[in-house]
Amino acid sequence: DVPDIATPMRTQAIMNSFGINTKKSLGQNFLTDINILKNIVAAGDVKDTDNVIEIGPGIGALTEQLARSAKEVLAFEIDDRLIPVLDHTMAPYDNVTIVNQDILKVDLESEIKTHFSNPDAPLKLVANLPYYITTPILMQVLQSDVKFDNIVVMMQKEVASRLSAEVGTKDYGSLTLAVQYRMNATLAFTVSRTAFVPNPNVDSAIISLTPREPLAVLPHNEQQLFNLFKVGFTMRRKTLWNNLITAFGKDDDMKEKLTAALEDAAIEPRIRAEKLSLEDFITLHNALVKSGV
Ligand code: SAM
Numbered sequence: 001d002v003p004d005i006a007t008p009m010r011t012q013a014i015m016n017s018f019g020i021n022t023k024k025s026l027g028q029n030f031l032t033d034i035n036i037l038k039n040i041v042a043a044g045d046v047k048d049t050d051n052v053i054e055i056g057p058g059i060g061a062l063t064e065q066l067a068r069s070a071k072e073v074l075a076f077e078i079d080d081r082l083i084p085v086l087d088h089t090m091a092p093y094d095n096v097t098i099v100n101q102d103i104l105k106v107d108l109e110s111e112i113k114t115h116f117s118n119p120d121a122p123l124k125l126v127a128n129l130p131y132y133i134t135t136p137i138l139m140q141v142l143q144s145d146v147k148f149d150n151i152v153v154m155m156q157k158e159v160a161s162r163l164s165a166e167v168g169t170k171d172y173g174s175l176t177l178a179v180q181y182r183m184n185a186t187l188a189f190t191v192s193r194t195a196f197v198p199n200p201n202v203d204s205a206i207i208s209l210t211p212r213e214p215l216a217v218l219p220h221n222e223q224q225l226f227n228l229f230k231v232g233f234t235m236r237r238k239t240l241w242n243n244l245i246t247a248f249g250k251d252d253d254m255k256e257k258l259t260a261a262l263e264d265a266a267i268e269p270r271i272r273a274e275k276l277s278l279e280d281f282i283t284l285h286n287a288l289v290k291s292g293v
Helices: 008-018 034-043 061-069 082-089 108-115 131-143 157-163 174-182 222-232 240-248 252-264 278-290
Strands: 051-055 072-076 096-099 123-128 150-156 183-191 204-211
Touching: 008 082, 034 061, 034 123, 034 150, 034 183, 034 204, 051 061, 051 108, 061 072, 061 082, 061 123, 072 108, 082 096, 096 108, 131 150, 131 157, 131 174, 131 222, 150 157, 150 183, 157 174, 157 183, 157 204, 174 183, 174 204, 174 222, 174 278, 222 240, 222 278, 240 252, 252 278
Parallel strands: 051 072, 051 123, 072 096, 123 150
Antiparallel strands: 150 204, 183 204
């Protein structure tokens, strides 16, 4: 039996033997609590028929637990210094592939086809995310054509609240909508900062995302819909109308088209975007397309 990586002592010993320190700029806070790792894998319901993608394996604490449960694990790590460490810590597992790349520059679809022996197996994403890029990573994942059977990710608590926020609340925004468009979000559990080496200065939460039921109305264009989420919340305290003319143009012709679209969608221009549900946004987007914006 291979001993777990995730203890404070073993983590330190591995770091020392490779002569490396964690880099704050890369969001390197390594989990050293084996129970939390096991709970993350359980939240992902990882089975031996699943392909699993991990973002930021670090020295392999979570990767190892995933390798023991999954069919295959594909992990993307940006930090070159960690590659020899992972070669060493993952040596006992023949179902792990490490790719030394920035996740934000990766084409997930082609990586999946290249690295998994059965690219059509159920696909899960399980990761303790680098917190400085949580939102860009989630947006990339949610906007890609890759369909995950579930996503279980750790992030800072404040961002986690935005993922599962209710319409009209202060946490509700473009990230909430991007998530809701594809997934149902639930908070799995929270994690104290003491579970990491070094301790981050925020508490963390595990969010579980599962594919949502099909939408009643579909958008004409997904990219434009995602852009409209952002436009709506450009200035949170401003009206929808103000954010729309700032984004699309203030000339008379544009104002006419915007007015027509809002009327068509039965949305009051003076409302704030935080009052609009996902369905409202889709209706508005379709009306904007129809009126030629
Ligand atoms: N999975 C390990 C754990 O749970 O202990 C480490 C998690 S640590 C919070 C985040 C990891 O993401 C670090 O290993 C860091 O080097 C890596 N990382 C940071 N930016 C990245 C990027 N753009 N692409 C891929 N990995 C990145």
